Amino acid sequence: MGTFHETIPSNIRTWILAQKVFYIASAPLSPLGHINVSPKGGPYFGISNSTTFWYLDLTGSGVETLSHLQESGNGRITVMFNAFEGKPRIVRLWGRGEVLEYGTEKFLEFVKTNNVHTIAGTRAVVVVHIRQFFEKRVRSEEEGRKEDGIERYWAFKNSESMDGLPGLRRGVATAKRESVTPIKKMVGPYAEMLKKARAQSQRSDRAAFRGHLSAVLLGSLEYWYATLWMDGMGGGRGGRTNVRWIGNAKTLNASTHDDLLSDTKMADFQYVIALMVFLIAYAIFEVPSNYFLKKFTPSKWIAFLMFSWGAVTMGLGGTRNWAGVTAVRFVLGMFEAGLFPGLVYYLTFWYRTSERSIRVAFILASATLAGAFGGAIAFGVGHMNGTRGLSAWRWLFILEGIPSCLSSLLVFFFFPDYPETIYFGISTPFSSLSLFTPSITAGLGFKDLTAQLMTVPPYAVAYVVMIFVSYSADHFNARALHSALFATFGAIGFLCSAILPAHAYTARYGCLILASAGSFSCIPPLLGFLSCNLFSTGSMGLAIALNISFGAPGQIAGVWIYKADQVTRGYPTGHWVNCGLLFFVAVGCCALRVYYGWCNSRVIETGNERVYKY
Numbered sequence: 001m002g003t004f005h006e007t008i009p010s011n012i013r014t015w016i017l018a019q020k021v022f023y024i025a026s027a028p029l030s031p032l033g034h035i036n037v038s039p040k041g042g043p044y045f046g047i048s049n050s051t052t053f054w055y056l057d058l059t060g061s062g063v064e065t066l067s068h069l070q071e072s073g074n075g076r077i078t079v080m081f082n083a084f085e086g087k088p089r090i091v092r093l094w095g096r097g098e099v100l101e102y103g104t105e106k107f108l109e110f111v112k113t114n115n116v117h118t119i120a121g122t123r124a125v126v127v128v129h130i131r132q133f134f135e136k137r138v139r140s141e142e143e144g145r146k147e148d149g150i151e152r153y154w155a156f157k158n159s160e161s162m163d164g165l166p167g168l169r170r171g172v173a174t175a176k177r178e179s180v181t182p183i184k185k186m187v188g189p190y191a192e193m194l195k196k197a198r199a200q201s202q203r204s205d206r207a208a209f210r211g212h213l214s215a216v217l218l219g220s221l222e223y224w225y226a227t228l229w230m231d232g233m234g235g236g237r238g239g240r241t242n243v244r245w246i247g248n249a250k251t252l253n254a255s256t257h258d259d260l261l262s263d264t265k266m267a268d269f270q271y272v273i274a275l276m277v278f279l280i281a282y283a284i285f286e287v288p289s290n291y292f293l294k295k296f297t298p299s300k301w302i303a304f305l306m307f308s309w310g311a312v313t314m315g316l317g318g319t320r321n322w323a324g325v326t327a328v329r330f331v332l333g334m335f336e337a338g339l340f341p342g343l344v345y346y347l348t349f350w351y352r353t354s355e356r357s358i359r360v361a362f363i364l365a366s367a368t369l370a371g372a373f374g375g376a377i378a379f380g381v382g383h384m385n386g387t388r389g390l391s392a393w394r395w396l397f398i399l400e401g402i403p404s405c406l407s408s409l410l411v412f413f414f415f416p417d418y419p420e421t422i423y424f425g426i427s428t429p430f431s432s433l434s435l436f437t438p439s440i441t442a443g444l445g446f447k448d449l450t451a452q453l454m455t456v457p458p459y460a461v462a463y464v465v466m467i468f469v470s471y472s473a474d475h476f477n478a479r480a481l482h483s484a485l486f487a488t489f490g491a492i493g494f495l496c497s498a499i500l501p502a503h504a505y506t507a508r509y510g511c512l513i514l515a516s517a518g519s520f521s522c523i524p525p526l527l528g529f530l531s532c533n534l535f536s537t538g539s540m541g542l543a544i545a546l547n548i549s550f551g552a553p554g555q556i557a558g559v560w561i562y563k564a565d566q567v568t569r570g571y572p573t574g575h576w577v578n579c580g581l582l583f584f585v586a587v588g589c590c591a592l593r594v595y596y597g598w599c600n601s602r603v604i605e606t607g608n609e610r611v612y613k614y
Contacts, residue, residue, distance in 0.1 A: 006135060007050035012091055016047065016081055024055070024126075025078040026068040026097070036064035048114050053079060053093055053128040059121035066124065069097040077128055098127040146178075155180040253382060258391040260325075270322045274329050281333025289338025290345050298346050301338070303412035309335040310404030317390070317397035413580055414587070458516035465517040466524060473525035480529055480593035483522040484586040490518025491582035498575035508570060515578070522585065529592070 021041040038061060045055035069075050077097035083089040100107040101124045110125055141149030151174045159171035160182040166172050175182060253259055293301040312332045319325045385392035473482035493515030500508050561574040
């Protein structure tokens with residue numbers, strides 16, 4: 001930084017007056033305003049004494065500096081000179097600026113006293129009162145006068161940034177040790193208003209995003225919980241409506257003795273016991289279930305629970321006695337215990353504490369909505385009494401278990417655990433094609449060396465297409481849509497390979513080329529999509545590394561999906577898995593494109609300079 005001076009030394013004074021250009025910097029007290037740096041020059045400046053510098057403010061330049069200097073409590077200004085000839089030198093003058101506007105008494109007096117030659121268009125004389133006190137602070141520190149020392153100055157001015165982050169660590173330590181309150185940098189007459197406006201804008205942005213998120217994510221959770229409730233289990237601590245369908249089963253067609261109690265020969269006491277064991281199981285397995293939800297990821301665990309309770313609900317329709325009903329009810333409690341606490345726990349991954357209660361309420365309200373249809377469903381199913389030799393209450397449980405079992409498949413494949421799960425969908429097709437293309441071509445009827453040779457065209461086509469797609473994605477700033485489009489092409493290739501007859505060698509070979517081109521080509525745009533939306537090299541390196549490493553499980557899965565015993569059938573399992581995962585990638589890319597587009601639409605309204613690439 002060079003040498004600090006309390007005044008302008010004579011040798012520097014001579015050099016300053018010989019300069020032709022200098023720069024003025026000023027800023028408002030509020031951090032939401034603009035820092036102004038403007039060049040000045042010509043013979044329109046001077047030095048009155050060792051602590052006073054002045055320059056003419058001329059018509060034609062901006063008025064930002066004047067407004068900053070005249071802001072109540074402000075007046076901060078910096079004057080900087082750079083050497084353009086001779087030895088390198090930078091001189092900065094810090095101080096308080098005073099604006100003497102044209103025609104005022106102070107203006108006229110200063111012009112006369114300092115023999116200032118004004119020109120037409122002079123708006124004001126800006127007087128800079130030099131104030132440099134760092135040497136004084138250091139001397140005070142060395143002499144033991146800590147209250148005026150540099151350490152406390154650092155604690156007051158440098159321990160906290162304008163946005164509230166820790167600053168100079170030494171200053172933070174001093175502030176904590178000596179109870180120094182850091183300066184409130186966001187001050188001034190308009191700062192509080194601007195601060196509130198920014199906070200309100202941020203709240204609006206968050207609210208809008210939560211609205212979009214809730215429309216998809218919360219809507220799915222509501223549907224699944226309603227499905228649970230319709231299965232006759234939707235309660236436990238979430239409302240204890242688990243007796244819904246078993247209550248209907250107790251009374252359904254009781255007049256003809258085709259109800260639950262009549263068929264199983266249960267007494268009322270035994271019926272109550274069957275209800276109670278559900279709650280016992282619920283209490284035992286609630287906490288372990290949430291542990292496994294975190295351990296196995298929400299999509300896998302909730303899908304397992306949904307399929308299990310759906311299957312067990314259907315199993316209730318096959319019970320023959322009290323012991324069977326009681327045992328199945330206990331198992332039912334095991335699986336149902338995990339859903340409601342699991343959904344609440346899952347919401348903590350996506351919402352802040354102040355936003356969770358209303359989301360929980362929406363989920364619980366879905367059970368009420370489902371209840372509006374419950375009686376009608378039971379009424380309709382009641383007319384199935386005797387169908388295929390089964391009582392209506394048995395059909396009630398069977399039919400209500402089916403939606404949960406089917407929905408569990410959607411949860412397993414499409415339920416978002418975390419945003420980075422999209423990359424997993426690419427890794428499995430990538431790995432399986434890389435490792436098993438020879439085996440796949442062998443399954444297409446090619447043998448030995450010919451099978452190896454026939455692996456070349458898929459890779460050659462994929463190479464050309466991948467280069468073209470990557471260029472196009474960057475050129476048109478449409479990385480997400482390119483990835484989605486070619487993931488769909490890859491999925492179609494795998495889909496056709498799976499459904500074509502095993503002996504349709506030519507057609508299936510063409511599908512392999514399409515699948516390879518689509519699978520490989522969607523990877524570069526997606527990685528570019530990730531990296532171009534990160535705004536520091538540190539975060540970029542970490543995010544890309546995490547993204548690639550997260551693909552490792554997908555690659556491991558790719559090793560297992562092409563089974564040797566399916567060679568004569570054309571490897572249907574591998575093709576179906578890759579098809580499903582690539583469709584998942586396409587959906588995820590489209591969703592991110594919509595979300596980033598929405599974020600960019602807010603730029604004009606919020607003034608946020610962060611613009612997302614597509």
